[in-house]
Amino acid sequence: MAVNLKIRKGDEVQVIAGKDRGKRGKVQEVRPDARTVIVAGVNVAKRHTKPNPSKNSKGGIIEQPMPMAFGKVMVVCPHCGKPTRVAHRTDEDGTRERVCKQCGEAIVVQEPSS
Numbered sequence: 001m002a003v004n005l006k007i008r009k010g011d012e013v014q015v016i017a018g019k020d021r022g023k024r025g026k027v028q029e030v031r032p033d034a035r036t037v038i039v040a041g042v043n044v045a046k047r048h049t050k051p052n053p054s055k056n057s058k059g060g061i062i063e064q065p066m067p068m069a070f071g072k073v074m075v076v077c078p079h080c081g082k083p084t085r086v087a088h089r090t091d092e093d094g095t096r097e098r099v100c101k102q103c104g105e106a107i108v109v110q111e112p113s114s
Contacts, residue, residue: 005030006075006086006098007037010109013073014083015042024076028065036067043068079105 007013007027014024025039043066051059074083077100085101098107 005032005070007070007073008109011107012076012078013037013039014076015039015068015072016074016083017072018043018068029067031067034067035070037070037073038065038067039073040065075107077102077105077107079103 007030009027009030011027012024013027015021020042023042025041027037028040029038031037044063045066046061047064048061049057049059051057075086076082077084080100080103082102084103086107087099087101088096089099089106090096099105100107
């Protein structure tokens with residue numbers, strides 16, 4: 001089953017429900033089958049790990065962002081800076097783009113330069 005996602009990896013989103021309401025962060029991972037997203041610095045859980053010499057990892061308590069539902073986050077428009085719903089617009093040449101419902105500008109994901 002194909003899911004038309006309005007949230008993509010690299011988008012800045014704002015949490016609108018739950019214990020982290022109001023926080024903003026970048027989407028690290030999108031899981032369409034589970035309808036969840038992982039946002040950097042939001043919904044962080046502490047995980048207790050044992051040392052593992054074969055994987056060269058230390059033990060201790062690490063903080064790890066956990067998945068949260070699509071419905072708990074809204075995309076933040078890079079132009080107006082407000083959380084917004086996402087519309088789709090088709091140009092004359094047939095390309096589709098995501099559009100901010102607040103200001104009407106196109107929402108473009110900034111790819112991290114490496």
